[in-house]
Amino acid sequence: xxxxxxxSLIMQNMALLYWxxxxxxxxxxxxGYTRSQLRVVARLYMMDRRTLKDISFDMEISASNLSxxxxxxxxxxxxxxxxxxxxxxxxxxxxSKEGKKLGASVLQMAHIKIxxxxxxxxxSDEKKLTTALQSMNEVLIKLKQSKE
Numbered sequence: 001x002x003x004x005x006x007x008s009l010i011m012q013n014m015a016l017l018y019w020x021x022x023x024x025x026x027x028x029x030x031x032g033y034t035r036s037q038l039r040v041v042a043r044l045y046m047m048d049r050r051t052l053k054d055i056s057f058d059m060e061i062s063a064s065n066l067s068x069x070x071x072x073x074x075x076x077x078x079x080x081x082x083x084x085x086x087x088x089x090x091x092x093x094x095x096s097k098e099g100k101k102l103g104a105s106v107l108q109m110a111h112i113k114i115x116x117x118x119x120x121x122x123x124s125d126e127k128k129l130t131t132a133l134q135s136m137n138e139v140l141i142k143l144k145q146s147k148e
Contacts, residue, residue: 013136020114020117023113023117024110024113024114024117030109031102031105031106033073033078033102034069036061036065036069037069037072037073038106039059040055040059040066040069040070040073040079041073041078041079041095041099041102041103041106042103042106042107042110043055043058043059044079044093044094044095044099044103045095045099045100045103045104045106045107046103046107048094049082049092049093049094050092050093050094051090051091051092051093052066052067052070052091052093055093070093073099077096077098077099078095078096078098078099078102079093079094079095079096079099080093080094080095080096080099081093082094
């Protein structure tokens with residue numbers, strides 16, 4: 001790596017994005033589910049079907065805690081649990097029709113909170129940030145695809 005500033009910038013941006021994420025958390029009373037459950041629903045909405053192991057790793061939640069959440073969400077008809085057709089040990093989780101509605105609502109609420117958070121940003125700063133985020137997304141998607 002030729003740019004010595006790069007790792008520091010990545011770490012600073014990760015911290016800032018974590019801070020940003022903490023400012024757009026949902027009030028559990030908005031939807032009747034815990035924040036963790038809503039994070040799972042939002043993740044499944046954005047990524048489609050996933051295994052418990054994948055969700056646990058992505059969200060940094062222990063598999064045992066996640067398993068309990070998933071059972072509750074399944075009981076409520078929010079998620080669907082399906083064994084893999086070729087490997088019965090593997091279980092896939094996805095959103096039901098009701099779960100997709102909830103996921104869309106959770107993301108819409110997050111969208112509104114982001115707009116509120118950045119309400120007073122100048123047009124110039126918004127353009128700069130949008131361009132930077134588009135570039136970052138493009139590069140990170142390539143990186144992710146190369147590592148999968």
